[in-house]
Amino acid sequence: xLLEPWIDLKYPGIVLFLIGISGNFYxxxxxxxxxxxxxxxxxxxxxxxxxxxxxxHYLFEILGFLGISLISxxxxxxxxxxxxxxxxxxxxxAAKRWYISKFEDFPKEVNALIPYVF
Numbered sequence: 001x002l003l004e005p006w007i008d009l010k011y012p013g014i015v016l017f018l019i020g021i022s023g024n025f026y027x028x029x030x031x032x033x034x035x036x037x038x039x040x041x042x043x044x045x046x047x048x049x050x051x052x053x054x055x056x057h058y059l060f061e062i063l064g065f066l067g068i069s070l071i072s073x074x075x076x077x078x079x080x081x082x083x084x085x086x087x088x089x090x091x092x093x094a095a096k097r098w099y100i101s102k103f104e105d106f107p108k109e110v111n112a113l114i115p116y117v118f
Contacts, residue, residue: 005073013070020064023049027057044103052115054099055092059113062088089113 027048034043049056065081092112099106112118 009070009073013067013072015067016070017064017067020060020062020067023060024057024064027060031057042102044099044106049115051110053092053111053113054096055088055113058088058092062113089118093118 027045027050030045030047030050034045035041044050049059053059062081062085065084069077069081071077089112096110096112100108
């Protein structure tokens with residue numbers, strides 16, 4: 001039998017989930033508009049949170065998972081969120097290193113995942 005949580009985080013979780021999926025969709029939309037049809041060249045994204053971080057879509061994906069964790073409040077959901085966050089942190093760090101190696105004028109002050117932090 002599962003005990004009821006001490007604090008009901010369902011509604012903050014729903015809000016965080018909606019922010020997460022909306023931000024993820026928006027930044028994927030921006031990425032989809034970078035290349036013209038048939039183009040194979042890479043471009044640096046400029047709009048949205050791309051000015052501050054390499055992978056804002058990863059950040060919003062993590063926020064979506066965190067929202068699910070707050071809604072369900074189970075060890076399984078928190079473990080999944082933690083694993084996803086650690087994986088995407090590694091991927092965003094690798095993406096930052098790739099951008100720096102690929103583009104000479106890439107701004108090094110842009111963080112990997114969390115604005116002004118990481």
